[in-house]
Amino acid sequence: MEKVRRMERVVALTKLLVDNPCHLFSLTQFSDMFGTAKSTLSEDMVTIRDGLGRCGFGTLExxxxxxxxxxxxxYRSGDxxxxxxxxLATKLATPDRMIPGGFLYMLDILxxxxxxxxxxxxxxTKFHRKSPDYIMTVETKGIPLAFMTARAFNLPLVMVRRDAKVTEGSTVSINYVTGSSKRIQTMSLPKRAIRPGSKVLIIDDFMKAGGTARGMIDLAGEVGADVVGTGVxxxxxxxxxxxxxxxxxLLILHDMEEHTKTIDIRPAFTD
Amino acid sequence: MEKVRRMERVVALTKLLVDNPCHLFSLTQFSDMFGTAKSTLSEDMVTIRDGLGRCGFGTLExxxxxxxxxxxxxYRSGDxxxxxxxxLATKLATPDRMIPGGFLYMLDILxxxxxxxxxxxxxxTKFHRKSPDYIMTVETKGIPLAFMTARAFNLPLVMVRRDAKVTEGSTVSINYVTGSSKRIQTMSLPKRAIRPGSKVLIIDDFMKAGGTARGMIDLAGEVGADVVGTGVxxxxxxxxxxxxxxxxxLLILHDMEEHTKTIDIRPAFTD
Structure with missing residues (x-):
C-alpha cells in the first residue's frame, strides 16, 4: 500500500514540477501538501530527476x-x-507554403x-545563462512562440506594439527603419511593462534584415533595459x-524559388 | 532495482502525458519506448490516473x-x-489598473x-463536450490565453486579423460594427486556416457589447465553419x-469608478 501511495505522490509531484518550469518549490510546501517528511521527499526528487533525465526530458535543480x-x-539538447x-524544416519546405511576393506561410506551425x-x-536551454528578466516580442505572429519561451523560463512576456493602444496607458515609442523595405515605422511599449535596469531576451518568428529586432533593442534601451540575447x-x-x-x-531559409516552387530551409546547427 | 525502474518509468510517462494534453498515446508506442509489456504499462496508467486524480490535476482517459x-x-473544477x-479578480481590482478612458490594464495578467x-x-473543461476542431481568437491581447486553451485541447489556433496581411496568402474578410463605439471595422482570416465544415470555439480576453465576438461568428460562417461556443x-x-x-x-466587471478608484470585478460563477 505504501508503495502505491509513494508512486501516486511521485506522479503528483512530477505533474506539479513539469507544469511550472523554473518555478522554485520548497520542500516545506510539498511536505505540507502531502504530509510527508522532507527526507522522503528528497528521495522522491532523486527519483523524478532520474526518471526525467533518462529520457532527456530536462532536469531538476x-x-x-x-x-x-x-x-x-x-533543458532540451542533442538528438x-x-x-x-x-x-520543422521539412514541414516548412512544402511548396504550397510559398506565397506570392516571396513570403513563407508559417502561421499553422507557429x-x-x-x-x-x-x-x-x-x-x-540556449539562453538560460543570460538570466533574462523578461521575454520581449513584437505583435503578432511570434506571440505564441515568445509566450512558450516565457513559460519555459517562468518569466513575464512583454509585447511591443506597431502602434500605441489607449487601453494600455502611457507608452514609450520610437521610430525605426525596416531593414528590407527601408520604410519608417513606429513601435511602442507600455511604460509600466518593464522595470528599468532589467535584462531582456528578444524572441521572434522571422528575421530578414533585422530591422525589427534592431528597433526592439533601441526601444528596450529607451526604457532603461538591456537586451541580453535575440532568438528567432x-x-x-x-x-x-x-x-x-x-x-x-534555429532554422536558415537559404532560398525560395518561385518558378520551380522549391524552398530550401535547413536547421541552423546540429546540437 | 525493479521498483526504482518502475518509478522512473512512471515519472517519464507522467511527463509525456501531462505535457501533451488530449494527445492520444498508444500503449504500443510506450511499450516500444520503454521495452515494457503492455500489461505492466496498463498498471502504470492506473497509478498515474490515481496520482493525478487525488490532487485534482486532471484525469487519464x-x-x-x-x-x-x-x-x-x-480537467479543472471545484476548489x-x-x-x-x-x-484573478483580486489581482485585477487594484486601483492602479484603471487607465484614463475607463479601461482596465490586464496585459501583465494575460x-x-x-x-x-x-x-x-x-x-x-467547460467546452470539452462541444468537441471543437479549432480555437479562434482575434489579435492581439487574447492570443496567449487562446493559445493555452488550444494547448489544453491539443487543437490548432486560428487568428483573426484586424486587417489582411500579404504574408498570409488569400484571405476572407467581413465588415462588422463594433458593439460599443458603433464604428465599422474589418476583420479577416487566411482562407487556408480553417477547413469548411469545422467546429470553432471562440476565446477572447474581454467582452463589452460583444461586437467583436459577433464579427468572428459571422467570419467563421463565411468560411463554412460553425461556432460551437464563446469563452471570455x-x-x-x-x-x-x-x-x-x-x-x-469567467469574471464579471461590475463597475469601475474613476473618482474613487474602485474596481468591482468578481468571479462569474462558483464551480
Whole structure:
C-alpha cells in the first residue's frame, strides 16, 4: 500500500514540477501538501530527476539554503533538438507554403502548441545563462512562440506594439527603419511593462534584415533595459549582414524559388 | 532495482502525458519506448490516473480498440477553479489598473504563463463536450490565453486579423460594427486556416457589447465553419444585452469608478 501511495505522490509531484518550469518549490510546501517528511521527499526528487533525465526530458535543480528548494529546468539538447529542427524544416519546405511576393506561410506551425512548447524550451536551454528578466516580442505572429519561451523560463512576456493602444496607458515609442523595405515605422511599449535596469531576451518568428529586432533593442534601451540575447525561429541567409550582430536562429531559409516552387530551409546547427 | 525502474518509468510517462494534453498515446508506442509489456504499462496508467486524480490535476482517459490508447485530460473544477478565479479578480481590482478612458490594464495578467495555462484548462473543461476542431481568437491581447486553451485541447489556433496581411496568402474578410463605439471595422482570416465544415470555439480576453465576438461568428460562417461556443476571461456587466447570446465569462466587471478608484470585478460563477 505504501508503495502505491509513494508512486501516486511521485506522479503528483512530477505533474506539479513539469507544469511550472523554473518555478522554485520548497520542500516545506510539498511536505505540507502531502504530509510527508522532507527526507522522503528528497528521495522522491532523486527519483523524478532520474526518471526525467533518462529520457532527456530536462532536469531538476536543487537550490540550497533557507530560500531554497527544487525546480524543473526543461533543458532540451542533442538528438531531441536535432529531430525537432529537422521536422520543422521539412514541414516548412512544402511548396504550397510559398506565397506570392516571396513570403513563407508559417502561421499553422507557429500556432501549433505541441511544436511551440518544444521550441520555447530550446530557446530556454540556449539562453538560460543570460538570466533574462523578461521575454520581449513584437505583435503578432511570434506571440505564441515568445509566450512558450516565457513559460519555459517562468518569466513575464512583454509585447511591443506597431502602434500605441489607449487601453494600455502611457507608452514609450520610437521610430525605426525596416531593414528590407527601408520604410519608417513606429513601435511602442507600455511604460509600466518593464522595470528599468532589467535584462531582456528578444524572441521572434522571422528575421530578414533585422530591422525589427534592431528597433526592439533601441526601444528596450529607451526604457532603461538591456537586451541580453535575440532568438528567432527562422532567419534568411540573405542579407548575410543583419542590423543586429548577435542573434541565434534555429532554422536558415537559404532560398525560395518561385518558378520551380522549391524552398530550401535547413536547421541552423546540429546540437 | 525493479521498483526504482518502475518509478522512473512512471515519472517519464507522467511527463509525456501531462505535457501533451488530449494527445492520444498508444500503449504500443510506450511499450516500444520503454521495452515494457503492455500489461505492466496498463498498471502504470492506473497509478498515474490515481496520482493525478487525488490532487485534482486532471484525469487519464482510456480509449478502447485498435486505434485506442490513453490520453491526459487537464480537467479543472471545484476548489482549484474557484481559487484561481478569486485570485484573478483580486489581482485585477487594484486601483492602479484603471487607465484614463475607463479601461482596465490586464496585459501583465494575460502575459503570465502560469495563470494562462490554468485559464486555458478551465475553458477546456467547460467546452470539452462541444468537441471543437479549432480555437479562434482575434489579435492581439487574447492570443496567449487562446493559445493555452488550444494547448489544453491539443487543437490548432486560428487568428483573426484586424486587417489582411500579404504574408498570409488569400484571405476572407467581413465588415462588422463594433458593439460599443458603433464604428465599422474589418476583420479577416487566411482562407487556408480553417477547413469548411469545422467546429470553432471562440476565446477572447474581454467582452463589452460583444461586437467583436459577433464579427468572428459571422467570419467563421463565411468560411463554412460553425461556432460551437464563446469563452471570455472578463465580460462587463453593462450592457447586459450583448450581441452574442451564448457565451461563458469567467469574471464579471461590475463597475469601475474613476473618482474613487474602485474596481468591482468578481468571479462569474462558483464551480
Amino acid at each position: 536543487t537550490v540550497a539554503g533557507a530560500a531554497g528548494g527544487v525546480r524543473f529546468l526543461p 531531441g533538438t536535432n529531430r525537432l529542427l529537422t521536422e 500556432f501549433t502548441s505541441s511544436l511551440m512548447v518544444q521550441v520555447g524550451e530550446i530557446f530556454m 525561429l527562422v532567419a534568411t541567409a540573405e542579407p548575410q549582414k543583419k542590423l543586429v550582430e548577435d542573434y541565434l536562429a | 482510456t480509449v478502447a480498440g485498435a486505434a485506442g490508447g490513453v490520453r491526459f485530460l487537464p 482549484g477553479t474557484n481559487r484561481l478565479l478569486t485570485e 502575459f503570465t504563463s502560469s495563470l494562462m495555462v490554468q485559464v486555458g484548462e478551465i475553458f477546456m 476571461l472578463v465580460a462587463t456587466a453593462e450592457p447586459q444585452k450583448k450581441l452574442v447570446e451564448d457565451y461563458l465569462a
